[in-house]
Structures are given as structure tokens and as C-alpha cells.
Amino acid sequence: MGGADFHDSTTVSAFISETTEIDVTAVIRATVDTYFVTVSTPVSSGSALATVNSVAITRIGSNLLCMEGRILTLTSQQYVSHSQVITMTYDLGPVTNPDFAARSSFLLPSNDTMEEEIDFIISVQITDHVMNVQGALVAIETTLTGQSGVSYTSQSYVQVQVSGTETPELIFDFAMEQFSHWEKIPGDNVTCSVSLRLTNTSTAHALDVALHIMTPYYIGLSELPNVTTADANVITYLPEPGLKLSIWEIDFTDVVTFSIMLMLDPNRKIPIGSTNVETVIPVDLTYRGAVRADRAATGVIYTDILVNEFGFDTELPDVLGLQSGAVLDCQMTASSYLDPNTPSSGRLITGIGWKPSVRGEPFCGSEWLQVDFGSDTYVTGFKLQSSNDDAQDVVSSFTVKYSLNGYAWYDITEMDGVTPKSFTLSVPGNANRNDVYDVTLLEKERFSARYIRVVSTDVRCTVGLRLEVLGVKSTTSAYDCSSVTSNTSPLPEQSYVVNTDTGTILVCGASEVDGDVVCSKSDDAGTSWQPLDDNIGNIVAVVTNTSYIIAVSHDNSSYLLSEDDGVTWDILANEELAELQTLPGYLTSISFPYADYRGETDNEMYAVYGTDGDGFKLTGTLEGMQ
Template sequence: MSFSIAEIDFRDNVSFSFNLILDPARQLPMGMDYVETVLPVDMTTRGAQRPDRADTGVMYTQLLVYEFGFSTESPNVIGMESGVIQNCQITASSYLDTNRPEEARLNTGSGWKPLVRGAPFCTDEYLQINIGTSAYITGLQLQSTTNSYQDIVASFKLQFSDDGVIWYDVMTHTGISQMVFEVSVSGAGSVSDVYDVDLNETERFNAQYVRVISGPCLLGLRLELKGLKYTGPTVDCSTISETVTPVTEQSYVVDSAKGNIFVCGLESVGGDVYCSFSDDNGASWLEIDDNLSNIIALVSNTSIVIGKANDNVTLLVSEDDGFTWNALTDECFNELQAMAGYTEFKTFPYEDTRGQSFNDMYATYGMDGPGSMSLTGTISGIAVTDGGTWIETAWWGTDDWNLL
């Protein structure tokens, strides 16, 4: 560091002060009471008196040595339980109405639980915390939901981000695979039990956003983050429109004359929507243009299919069963809606239908194809029957839907 002052006369009283940030990368262990520090300062001045003075232009050099000590911070709770983290700062990939994201506060909430969804969603559901400013995360405290002491995500992964857009995995010490954290739940526990998960030096991170990714399906949690939070402004909740990541419902439509089936659904949690096509009652599937966000209708006994682009606004139309697409005007869309055989898509929401039979689901979510062919959405995918036994022919979340 160097600086200069153009001129100082005998009437000036000059002083300098500096703010030093020591160990900004936090390489020193936390909780140290006294870190002995020596700071040498080399100060050089030059005399600039009147030309007739002998000391004009003479350089003066002085080495100053300052000795002092400081303490490193100890990790503290970030603010889930206390409410420092506001409701708008807690989001999720999905949630049950009875177990919203803001219920994930240690000791005070009832616990967050994701929607009941089949693979590949249930092992990738996440709870996300926007700390509001950067923090150095050193660990977590976990608790079950208030439903049961066994209702806890005892196996999970962690992700972190500075902007909520680009995410990084917490890796194992080898850096090859994502770290899986586990807690051991007592066989005779209580919903008030708290499980501490301390991150080692290679697992700790600086970030503003943290995701806890569920390992087991259908389980929930309450938590607190531990670490060192940097000073920053309070989050303005009025600028945050939603507290939960929107979930695209699965949908399908069937041509009752030709038997063609069109299906759309998320590939994964936070992933893209894929649409697929089958012309053999679901025995095989082909992926449709990935610029689609949904197929909303078809005209039966033709090759006309109507969809929406990735912006979820622009209407598209295909006249060759979904292989090529063109923009569709509102006027033309109205004409297609008036055609005989115009058939809108069916949605299959992310709900717990495990206790329902295929016939029950068909009554709510079913569509009919040619002859005795009937279809329904299920928690896993699409089931088809020709009047006899129901057969699941495809699963949500795969891009080609062919049976494995």
C-alpha cells in the first residue's frame, strides 16, 4: 500500500487510520481466543522545505512494528428458529399444505414435507434458505417434523449458491462424488430431539443460499443453520413474489380415434419439461421438440397438435403429430377450438394417490382412446387398459419413456 500527500506545512496535524481484514478466507480455526500478530510498517517521508534550507529533499525512513492479538469468531445459529430468517426467505421444490417451507424452523415449526411424487422427484426434493447475505456455513441442526420422531430426512445432500441461480454441490474430500450426510435416529426418540451435523474443513462453504436435498422419499424436517453470517441488509419480502418453486403438473392427451398419446412432465426437480409421443398404445415412445413447455390439445383423427413454447405463452401448432411446429395466432387457435374432435389435455397433479386403484384414478384423471382403450395418470406415469388389466406403460420424468 502506498499513498502521497502533495504538501504539508507546519500548521497541519496529519493522522492516518486503516481497517485491516485478517484471514478473509477463514483459514484460521474458529474459536481461537488469541492470535498473536506482528504487523511491520515501513514509513518513508521526504522533507520539502524552502530552497534555502539544507534538509530540502532529504528522505526519512522509519520501520514501525505493531504487535497485537485478535480472536477468531465462533459459529453461531443463523436465524431459522429465532425468525431472523423470514418466511419469504424459506422456499422449497414442493410442499404439502400442512407442512409448508416456513414450518421448517427448529423447535418452533411443524416441519416441512414435500409433495408425494414418484421417482425421480422424491429423492431430489429440497428445502432452500436465502440467508440474505453471505455466510460461512459450518453445520446444521436437524429435527423431525412434529408428526413423528421418525419423520426426518436422516440422509441428505447439500448445495450452495451466491445468487440462487448457479449451484455447487458439497463434495466428498476426494472431490469426485457428492457428499451424503446421515444422522442416526434413535429407536425410541422424541420429536424434540436435535441432531447436530458438523461440517469438516473441506465441507464448509461461503454462500447466501443453501439447499438441503432430501435423500429418502416422503420424509420431512426442521432445521437450523450454523455458521458465521456477514453483516448485510434485511431482505425486503415485498420484492419476493412466491415462497415455493412453481411445480409443473404432469399432463397428457389421447386421440380417441387414432390412439396417439401425448404426454408432458418434468424431467426432474428443477429440470426441464419433456413431452413424448406414442402411436402404439404406450408400447414405445418418442421425444418431441424440447422447445415445448406443454401440449394443451389435439384435434382427434387428424395430425393437428397444439402446444405452448418454453416461454409458456406463445402458442404453437403441429400438423404432423408433433414432429414440426409453427407459431399459432389467436385467430387460428379459436378456429381449431371450434373444430369437431378438439380435445384438451388432462392434468395429473402431484398428489398422494397410492391408496387409490387405477379405476378410481381413471374416474378423475382418465381419458378414452379408440375401441375399449382407456388411460389414466398414476403417481408413477401412465396406465393403459384395453378393458382388462391395467398396465403401466411409462413413467414421469424420463425423456423417451421407453420401459427399462
């Protein structure tokens, strides 16, 4: 009769962590088929009770014709809990067994049934699973599957032995890249490779594994660990410096490897110009064995401390590239500029000088020149010059703002940590346009940022600036100018409208450079003013024979209507606006840009903007605005 079968199951015994071998014999009767052998171990709660190490053939009966060399080919394996192999499948290849009646002069099979057998030896390791208690039977399943679809299964057993003294023993390696102190500076990364595994003599899994990397205050983490074969959580000590990497469990078969990137002095704590900053980083490991009723608790186990020593240099501050052109034109922007003195003209010595547009209040004393370095940059000082055509127009007083992202801005402050610090230059009467004014920041004033702004607090509207920034740039990657759409900050136009029936004047304009538009009204011909609702972005129109005011919201998402001269406001639908626009008293506001109107006559101003100059500053703002 054709087909296949296994001999009776066997039982062996093994202690936790011990590797044992199981003999399995398959009987393959008259057949011509291709077979696969699969060995599987049980799994509970996501962890194996035993792991499969290998499967090999020890004997093939003489009646069986099969693959040359009798070597199994591994085709697949399945894992649980990091690295525990629970299934191995091998290709046995084509197997032919002619029955006794089919013998020929070329093939003389024996009628001894042992010659129809294949003996396998299966190597498994007993894990430190909670179900592996004294005397427990772990079933090892062996399945022989033919390509024709036939399948035969046998079970063997390993009886678990527990000594009660099982203990894990972890070893680890922490290797730091080697370098000389002059090869690394603040902001550079140092790669550290970590490997953890249980020794061959360990008799228990390791739990609550914690790797402690005791970094000093000036060493940071550049990149989270890239962990293989185990899950790791990274925790930074607060407020103490250092790193803790936690791994829940390491099994007998795990080899946990990962790398971390430490960053040298990312916040520039070490004084610039330091040589061979000697640094010591101790590393140790703690862990414990699983708490079980059938064994003594191990408590926390400590390894020896590995000590890593290295040094690095800190840089000397240098010019950051405005004068040389390393900082591109697109990296220099401003609140405004007076043509041809564009933002990119504000380069020390080589430029003609940046000049802001003459726009009057609230802009005089708050115009700024900005530099985007493209990446984190440590700033230690500035060099300033006047424009190249006026030695006296240099920005004689200024504040400094900085930002990591271009949205949240911070000031260099006075000792109170709140008041923006005002830097002043002493410009002599006989100053030369080639004079350079040096500003060195105090240690506590230095900062790391991508963006910096020099904000003129000079009350003069006609100032000029040529600039160089001193410090240390962290990277030198190419800057992408395609992301820059304008070299000046966008600014809405100012506007006003007068209700010809009531005499109410409504005015809107910028509160400051980069500030919101604010709107005010006056019912007494400009003698006194009251602010309108903060949600108003601009006045669109009034209806003169009513108390209606039409406005647009700050985000330009909707129209607003007030029916009581600006006291309360409601959203105005587009169809309602269209209806109001048909009323005979509908009067739109007059808009005009912030510009230099010093050369305009009263008649020209009246003809273009509807104002005769009375109550109007020729630098572009209305008096009395709140």
C-alpha cells in the same frame, strides 16, 4: 482622460518547482467603477505551465478611493490536472478617481500619476511541464475588468531555468484504524487512510506512482478506494495476494488522499475459534521522475516500508436462528409442503416439522427445504430432527446445496470435487421424536453463502424435517419479507392428450424438482416412449384426423405447430391457432396438478382427469415418461 492601463511588462526568472513573485502596476484614471482583477497562466495538453498561488495589493495611490483595508476578495478559480490553479479572479471592489479638475475643498487629489496606481504582487510556481525547457518564457496574464464592461490586459513573463538534476520526492502516510483483537472478527472491515504529496523540496513531478499494500492471503478488499484530487486505478495481484494502487502523476500542488476498506478473512481461511490472529501488512511506494531530454533519468525511486501490525479473533460457530425465530418465516421456503407442515414449521425443537407434498416420482428423493439468511453466512454444520409426530420420518439421507444469489447453486462434494456428497443419519428403531442428529462439516466442506438447501435424497415420499444451521453470520441487518412472494417453488401441472384416431399418447411433466417440463410420446399404447423437442414447454392440443400437434414454447412466448407427429416444429401465429381450433378434430390436453391421489378411486380419477388408473401411479405421475 478616464480609464485604466498597466505599466510595461516585467520578466523574472525561476527554476522548475520554484515559487516567484511578479510585480504588476495598474493605472486607474478618472473613473467610478467596480473592478475585478484576474490572473491566468498558460495550459498545454491539459496541464499548466505555472500555477497561481496568490494575488495581493502592495500599494494604492492616494487619488484612488477603494475598499476599506485594501484586501482582495477571491471570487473564483479554475483548475486543471488535479489541483493546478490556472486562473484566480479577485473582487477589487468600487474604485473612484476624481480627475484633477474635479478637486473640491473636501478632496484634494494630487497631480502625481503615481497616486493613480495600484501595485499588485502575484505569486506563481513553475511546474514540471515538458514545455518548460531552459530559457522558455511562461506568460502570466493579468486582466483588469470593470463592471461597466471595460477590460485591460497586461502580460508578464517568467523565464524558466533548468538545473538538469530535478528529482521528485514523495512522502506518504498510511494510517490504519486502531482496535484491539477482540473488537474485530472475520467479515469486519478495517479502514485505512492514505495521503501522498510531494515535499516542499521536490523539484520534479512524480510519475507512475504505485502504492503497494502487501496483504496476506486471508485479507481481502471490501471497498474500492475513494480517491480525491487524483485518478487512481486499483489492481489486485494475481496469483500473489495484495493490492496495487496506481496513480499516473502527482504534481507540486497535489495532495492525494483516499481511504480503502480491507476485510478480515472474508473467505474464512483462518480456523474458527482462533484468538489474536497476528497480522502484518507492509506498505511501500514506488515512483519516478519524468523522462526529459534536458535532465538525467531518475529511474524507479523506492520509499521506506511502513509496517502495520494488528490482530483479530475468529468466531466460534453458533446456531443461526431457526430455532429462536431470528430467521423469519418468510426466509424459509421449500420445493413443496404438506399442510399444515409448512416450510417455516421446519424449526429445530420449536416447530412441528416441515413435510413435503406427497407427489411421487420424480419428486420423492429430491424435495428440499431452503433458508435465506439475507447475507453472506459461513456454514459449519446442521442439527436435524424428525417431525414432532413421527420419530422415524426424519430425512435420513440428504445433500446440501448453497448459493450466493439464489440462481447459481453449488453442492458440497465428495473428495473428487464433482460428486455431490450424501449425508446419512443412523436412525435407531427406538428413536424418539426429540432426538437431535448432529452433522458437523469437515473443514473443506464448509462454505460461505446466502442461501442453503437441505435436499432430501430419502426415497420415501413421507419424510419430515426440523432443522437448525450452525455457523457465523456476517451481518445482522433486517430482512425484507416483502420481496418473498411464495413459500414454495412454482411448478407447472402435468398434462396428457391421446389422439383418438392414431392412438398416439402425448405426455408432459416436470423432469425433477426445479427441472424443466419434458414431453414424450408413445405410438404403442405406452410400451415405449420417445422424447419430443427440448423447446416444447407443454402440449396444448392435437387435431385427431391429422398429424398436427399444437404446443407452447418453454418460455411461454409463442405457440408451436408440428405437422408430422412431433418430428419438426414451426412457430404458430395466433390467427393460425384460431383457425385450427375450429377444426372438428381439435382435442385439448388434460391437465392435473402434482398431488397426493392415494385416496382417490379409479372412477374418481377417470371422471376428473380422464384416466382409469391403468398405467397411472396414484402419487401423480404417468409411467413411462422419459
